[in-house]
Amino acid sequence: MDIRHWLAAALLLLLCLAAPFRAQGEETEKRWNVLYVEGGPFANYQQTLAHTAKGLEQVGLIRNGGVSVPEGTESAREMWLWLSEHAGGRLHFLEDGFYSAEWDPLRRAEVKKAVWDRVKNRRDVDMIIAMGTWSGLDMAEEDLGVPVFSMSVTDAVAAGIVKSAEDSGKDNVHARVEPGRFRRQIQLFHEVFHFKTLGVPYEDTRDGRSTAGLEEIERAAEDLGIELVRCTAPLDLPDHDRSFENLRSCIAGLSCRADAIYLTYSSVPVKRIPELIRPVIKAGIPSFSQSGPLEVEHGVLMSLAQTDFAGIGRFEAEAIRAVVGGKKPREVSQVYMPELGLAINLKTAMQIGWNPPIELLTAVDAIYNGASMSVPVSQR
16 A cells, blocks of 8 residues: 555544544534523513623623614514524524513413423424513423523512522522512612502412512511502503503502502503603602612612613523533522612602602612613712
């Protein structure tokens, strides 16, 4: 055999020996197909998705996570489509993998069935992002054989998505949990205004009570000696205008019967918040947003929440990275304890005749002067 034939045979042998190792390497660098499920459009879902994508870029799972939050809508569909096209890397956001129930209970059942059928039969899904209480419950109800990350849930433990803050109770489920979050909110609100009665609107169903974090609200009220003034109504109807009118009617009634209003999570678009809290301002009583500064920006008096979603996004991204790295979702810590900041709307304060004390203003992270303009502390 001459030298050329010998070199060719040696090269062929090396290629044959290397092939199994390349296949093994490709398997460890598996590409994960990701699917998204939500109960309906919500501004917090947009922010959570945007900052989780950014966090995934930071931890090296995708190459381009800089998706923008669209204006004029609370839908995350446009964001998901952008990620499916631009965010390459270990995670692949399925172009046809965006599912929304549009806050319709009948459609919720259809979405659940469609996703379950796809995961079990088509087998083209490796991971599920379940945004909100509805989707968290539906995707965690049965072990579908793929990791489920339950995000942006008021109280995943009270909702029954996970067993406890320390243990999801399900190998394939992970949910971000913030123990004592609403207790801290109500304690701060009470320290500032010393109210004796607190108006709380919510839907009196299992999902509605859990979305409002009612158990924690009740414990906080008992500890502080506060009387809860309740108003219950259907708030998650297919007719969004009807849902809004039900909540508006609750708020109007509570404004006449309570010393302060605690505005719990709802599917009301933030652009309608000014209309919603008009009776509260007219009554001259303080209001607190459970969901955070976005509602303060649009007219609620104050809130205690993370000043932005960057920390949440990084937390979710780290959890996903741990699972991609080989851990079960159940083995990844669910407890998230963010640094919380205070947000105040000064225009609303002026309208109800409240002059915030200087010592309180020094602890504020964001001040809003109207329906859409904020002045960060660093610029004051």
